[in-house]
Amino acid sequence: MELSYTQDEIAFRDEVRAWLAKRLSKRLVNKVRKAQRLTKADYKEWHALLVERGWMAWHWPVEHGGTGWTPVQKHIFEEEMIAAGAPRIIPFGVNMLGPVLIEFGSQAQKDYYLPRILNDEDWWAQGYSEPGAGSDLASLKTSAVRDGGDYVVNGQKTWTTLAHFANRIFCLVRTGPDAPKPQQGISFLLMEMDTPGIEVRPIYTLEGEHEVNEVFFSDVRVPVENLVGEENQGWTIAKYLLNYERTGIAGVGFSKQSLGALRKIAQTEQKDGRPLADDPHFAARIARLEIDLLAMEIFNLRVVAAAGEGKLPGAESSLLKIKGTQVRQEATDLMRRAVGPYAAPDLPEAFDEGWNGQAPGPDYALPLARGYFNMRKTSIYGGSNEIQRNIVAKHLLGF
Amino acid sequence: MELSYTQDEIAFRDEVRAWLAKRLSKRLVNKVRKAQRLTKADYKEWHALLVERGWMAWHWPVEHGGTGWTPVQKHIFEEEMIAAGAPRIIPFGVNMLGPVLIEFGSQAQKDYYLPRILNDEDWWAQGYSEPGAGSDLASLKTSAVRDGGDYVVNGQKTWTTLAHFANRIFCLVRTGPDAPKPQQGISFLLMEMDTPGIEVRPIYTLEGEHEVNEVFFSDVRVPVENLVGEENQGWTIAKYLLNYERTGIAGVGFSKQSLGALRKIAQTEQKDGRPLADDPHFAARIARLEIDLLAMEIFNLRVVAAAGEGKLPGAESSLLKIKGTQVRQEATDLMRRAVGPYAAPDLPEAFDEGWNGQAPGPDYALPLARGYFNMRKTSIYGGSNEIQRNIVAKHLLGF
Amino acid sequence: MDFNLSDERRMLQETARRMIRETYPIEKRHDFARSEKGFSADIWRDFAELGLVGALLPAQAGGYGGTGEDIALVFEEVGRGLVVEPFLATAILGAWPLCEAGGAEAGDAGTLEAVIEGRHLLALAHGEPGSRYSLAQVKTQATESGGIWRISGVKSVVLNGDTADDLIVSARIAGAAEAQDGLALFRVDPKDEGVARRSYALIDGGAAADITLGEAIGTPIGAPGEAYPVIERTIARAALAAAAQALGAMEAAKDLTLDFLKTRTQFGKPIGANQVLQHRMVDMLIEIEQLRSCVMLAASTLEAGRETRERNVSAAKHLAGRVGRQVAEEVIQMHGGVGMTWELAAPHYAKRIVMIDHLFGDTDHHLERFIHFSKGAA
C-alpha cells in the first residue's frame, strides 16, 4: 500500500502545473476566482489552449486523438486545473458525445464530428431531461417520427446547460412509442441548433442567473444520418455514458479550493476582536469538514486506482457523488456563515468582468450566499442523491 | 396565551410535591437515583402509598375510583413523581387494562378486577408482542381455540416486561384464524400466570439485565368468562389503548432529570484542569440538548392543553414520541461522554441495594454507559420511531 | 395554562393572513423586492391602515400591542407571505428605541404616530464593518460641542437604510470599542450633509444600505452613554421577530413541498410515495413544531427579566437557524430541479429562511449567548 503518487505521476503533475501556470491567462483565473460570469469567448479561449496542447480530448483513447491517460493522470489533471483556477471544460462534446460516438457512431459520424470536437469547432448541448422526466429518463416524451429521409422531432427538453452558447445538441428522443417497455423506444439523435423549429428559452435560477435553458422542438426535421447507433438503441447509449468512468464525481478538487478559501476568510473575519478561525465552534465546523474531505480524497483515490486496474467503478461512484456533494455543500455553507451580515448584500452586476465597483463588505463576501444556494444543485442534477442511494441499495447492498 | 400554570394548577403541584416529600421513602429515592434494580417489594411499597392516597388509578375517571384529573394535572403529577425520584408506576394494570375494562369489560369483570387494580392486589403483565410480530401486531400467531367453556391457548409472547413479578397477564390471541383480514381474528384474553402450561423465561438485555421475558403457552385452558369484549374484537381494543391519552409519552420529566444530573456531572468532571461544563464543545452539546428540551416541554404542554380541551392527540403523540426519545437518548449519550474513561467499568453487583463497595471512578459514572445502551430501547418499543413516522406521514401529512 | 390566542389576536392574525394572501402573490412580491426601494410603499400603507404596524407597538407609543405575542404573531404572517415591506426596520428596529427612550417626548410621539400610520420610515444603523453580531462593538464616535452632537463612523447592512426618513444611529461617547458602557443612540436626518448612503439589494429580497457618517448632526435618544440596554432589548425583539418570520416561512415552504410531493410524479407515482421523503417530511414537521414552541416561549417571556428574556430569545433564534438550514435545504432538494429556479416560490422561501440566520446573530452566536445566560440556571 502506498498512498502517495509515483515519481511518474509527480512528473506528470508538475508538467500539467507548469503548463497551466504558463498558458492560462490571469484574466481568466481572476474571473474564476471571483465567481464572475464566464462568456462563451472565455470558454473558447480556455478550450483553445487545450486544443493547442493536445489535451482537449483528455478522456479519449490515443487512437482517436485523445491523451490515453490513466485514471490517476486524469484525476491529477482535474485537480490541477481546479487548483490553477481554470474554467471548467464544457463536457458535453468532449466527455459525453465523444465517447458515445467512439463506441456507437458510424464511420462517417466519427470522421466528421470527432475532429470538430478535438478542435473545439462545435459547442454541444445535452438534450436529456424533460419537464416531468428528470431522474426518470425512461418517461421522456419528445418524439421523433420518421418521414422520408428525416426524423420530425416535437417536444421539449429542459435543464439544457449553456444551450444558448451551443450550435449543436444531442438528444434522447422517443422513436418507438409502442415499445413494450418505455426505455426500449428511445433513440439518440444529433441536431444543429439553427434548424428551423428549435427555440431556446432561458431558465433563471434561484439566484437570478441564466445558465440553463428550455429547448422547444416543433416539427424539427433531422436527417436520418444523424441517428447515433441503431434506432431505439438510445437507452443503451445513455446507460453506457452513465457508467462511463467519472473520476471527478466527488469534486475533491473543488472542495479543496473551497476549504482553502474558507480558511483564509476565517483568518480574516473577526469575532469579538479575534480571528473567526480561533472561535472553537467555527474551528470545529471547519475541522469536521476538513476531516471529511481528507477521508474522501483517499476514498476517491481508491476508486480511481481501482479503475486504473480495470475495475469499473459502479455504485462506488454513487457513494462518492453523495459524499462529494455533502462536502461541497458544507463548504459553501461555512463560507456564507463566515462573513456574517455581509452574506446578505447581492450585487448581480459585480459578477460581470467589467465591474470595478466596491463591495459593501469584503470583496470575497459577495459570491458566498449565491455560491451556497447555487451549490444545492449538485445533490439534484446528474441523478439526485436519493436516486444514488437507490442505486447503491440495489447494486451494492443487494436490496 | 399564557404559558404558566394557573393558581389552581400550582396549588395541585404543591400538594403532590408535599405528599411525595413526606411519604416517599429515602431508601426508594436513593435506589432510583442510583439506577439500582428495583425489586417487586419496592414497587409494591410505592404502589401502596398511591393506594393509600387514592392516586393509584390516577388515569381513571372518578366514577370508577380514579382521580378525574385533567390532562394538565396528570402531566404535573408525572413530572413531580419523576422529579421526586419515585419509581415508575407499573402501567399494565392501572393504565392499560383498567381503561380497557372500563370501556369494554363485562360488569362482572369490572366488579372483580377494577377494585383489585385500585388496591394493587394484582400484578398484570402485557402479552402483545410475539417473535416476528413486534410492531406488526396483526401478524400475531398465539392461538386460542374454543373448547367447551374454555379457550385453549398455544403460542408465545415476548418482551413481556416484569412478567416474572406478575400473577396475571392480558393477551392478544388469535381466535379467528380464517378471518378475511389478519386483524379481524384477534381477541383480548385475561389469564392467571399460574395456570398450567404457562412458562416464563427471562430475556437478558444487552447490558445483561433481566427485565423482560418470553412467555410460552402450551395448551393453557382459560375460561371463556376471561374474554374481554366480543370474540375477535381484540384489534379494536388494542387500537383504543394505542389512542388512549398519553400525557407522558415525550418523557419530558425524565429528560429534565437527566439534564440536571448531566449539568452536575459536567460541573464536577475536569478537562485540562477546568470543569467540563466550561469546555465550549461540551457546553454546546449540553445547550443544544437543553434548547431541544425547552422547546419540547412547550410542545408537550400544547398537546396536553389541547387534550384538556377535548382534542384527542393523535399523530401529535407520534411526533412527541420521536422527539422525546431523541432527547432522552441524547441526554444519556452526553452523560456517558462526560465521564470519559470511567464510562467503561461495569460492576453489575453495584446495582443491588446491598452493595456498599467503592466505584472505580466517581459514583455517578457507574450506571451511565448502561443507561445509554438501555435507553436505545425507547425508540424501538411502543411502536418504533420508524412506525411513528409512518403514522405521521399517513395521518398528519396525508400520504 | 392556555395556548389559545385571545379573540383580538386571532382577529389580528386572520386579518394579516388574509390581506397578505390576497394582495401579495409571489410575482408582485418579486416586483416589490427588486424595485429600487426594495418594497412597495403603497402596500406598506395598506399594511399600516390594517393596523399591522400599530400592533407591534405599545399603547404609550400610540400603538395597540407590542407584546412578544403580538410581534411573534405578525411576523409569522410576514414570513408566511415572504413580505419585503419594512416591518423589521421601521416597526421594531427603528420605533422601539424611540418608544423606550423617548416615547414620552412630544417630538417622538409625533414620529411614532406617523410610523404607525405608515407615513414615516425608520432604520437602525447599528452594525459596523467587523462588528459581526456583537451588540456592544461600536466604533462610530459621537462628540458634543456647544450642545450639538456630531457623529462619525461607518454603519453596514442597515436594513432599509436607504429609504428611511429617519436614521436611528448608535455611537460611542466613551469606553473601549467593545464596552457596553458609553453607547448612545441618536436620531439622524438622512438628508444631513454628513450622511452618505449606498443602497443595495439583498439576496432574499429587499434592500439595505451602508451608511457613512462624517460629522453628521444627531439628536440624542435617551441618556447618552446608557443606550446598551435599549439596544439589547431592541435586538431581542428583532431576533424574536426574525425567528417568528422564519417559522412562518418554514410553514409555507413545508406546505408547498408537501403539495409538490403529492402532485408531481416520477417513475409513474407521486414523488411523495417514496418513504424516505415521507420520513424526512416528518422530521421537518417535528423540528418546525419545536421551533414554534420555542418562539412561543420567547414571546411569552419577552417582557421578563434580562436573563430569561435573552436566554429564551437566543434559544428561539438558535433553533430558527438550525431548523432553518434543514428545512430550506430539504425544500429545495425535494423539489428537485425546479427547486433551483426563480420561477417557483419555494426556493425564495428557502433563501429567506437561510438568510434570516444572518440577521441579529446566527445559530452559533445564539447558542453561545444561550450558554452565557444559562449560567445562573445550572
Place this chain on the structure above:
Amino acid sequence: MDFNLSDERRMLQETARRMIRETYPIEKRHDFARSEKGFSADIWRDFAELGLVGALLPAQAGGYGGTGEDIALVFEEVGRGLVVEPFLATAILGAWPLCEAGGAEAGDAGTLEAVIEGRHLLALAHGEPGSRYSLAQVKTQATESGGIWRISGVKSVVLNGDTADDLIVSARIAGAAEAQDGLALFRVDPKDEGVARRSYALIDGGAAADITLGEAIGTPIGAPGEAYPVIERTIARAALAAAAQALGAMEAAKDLTLDFLKTRTQFGKPIGANQVLQHRMVDMLIEIEQLRSCVMLAASTLEAGRETRERNVSAAKHLAGRVGRQVAEEVIQMHGGVGMTWELAAPHYAKRIVMIDHLFGDTDHHLERFIHFSKGAA
C-alpha cells in the same frame, strides 16, 4: 499510488480473519469476556503462535511488522471478531514503550520475545483519576534515592492491568501536573508490595484495573524526564489501533444488520424493503468507507513527523467516534427489539464500537487535537 496490500500482508490478513472466524464464535467470546481474566490465555497463545503479536512489533524488537499498516490490518480483524484478548494492552500499549525506549537492552529484548510468543503480558498504567484524555496530566510521582526509583500514585482504567506480568507505569519526576516535560516511564513488577490492583469488567467485554502505587519500585524505561514523546507515539499507535478495531467492528455489524434486514419480515415483507432503512444503510456504508479511508491515511503516516502523524491519527479517531455512534445506534435500531438483547451478536458490536470512543480520547478530544495540529497547514 497503490492501495493494494502486499502479498505478505494479504496472507497475514487472511490468517487472522480465518483463525478468528473459526475459533471465535460469539458464545465463546462471551465466556472469555466474562471470565475473571477477561480473555482466554489459550486463545492468546494461539494468536501469538500465528504471528499476530509479532506482526504488531518491529524487527529490532524481534517482531516482523509494526508499521501503521500492520497495526491497522490486525486490529481491523480484532474488531471484526470482537476479540477480547489483550492485543492493545500487551502488543501496543505495553510493548511499544519498551521497543522505543529500551528495545536494544538485553532485558527488554527478552521481555519482548516472550511477549511475541504469547508468554508474557503487559499493561500501560498511564491514565489517572481526573486526567480524562490528557496525555501529559500525570500526578503520580517517582523519586530516586540511592539508585532506586519509587513510585506513588493512582492509575485508573488500566486495560488488562490485573493480568499483566509487567506494568509500564508513567510518573512525574519534575514539572507541573500537566507539563509534557518531566515524565518518565517505569517497568513495575505487579507483585511488588507497593502495588495494589483492583480489577473489574468492562461493559463491552474484557477487564481493566485501577492500580494504586505506594512507593512501588520501578525500573526506568528510557531517560527519566523525557518520556512524553514515547507516550504520545504509543498512544498514537493505540488510537490508530482503536480506530481500525472500530472499523472492523462496524463492518461486521453492518453485515449482520444487512443480513437481518433481508431475512426478517414484518407486515409480510422483509424489513429491508423499507426504503428509509435502505437509505440509512447507504449512509452508514458511506461513512464506513470514509472511516476506512481515514484509517488508511493515518496508518500510512504513522511513521511520519509528529504533526502529520498526530493530525491524521486524530482525524481517524475523531471519525471512528462520530461514525461509530451513528453505526452503533443504527445497528440496534434496525434490529428492533432483538437488537436490545444479550443473545444476538449485533448489540455486542454496538457496545464495542461505542466504548472505543472512550479509549485514548473521544471524538471531541480528537477534533480539538486535529485543530491543534492543523495550525501549520492553514
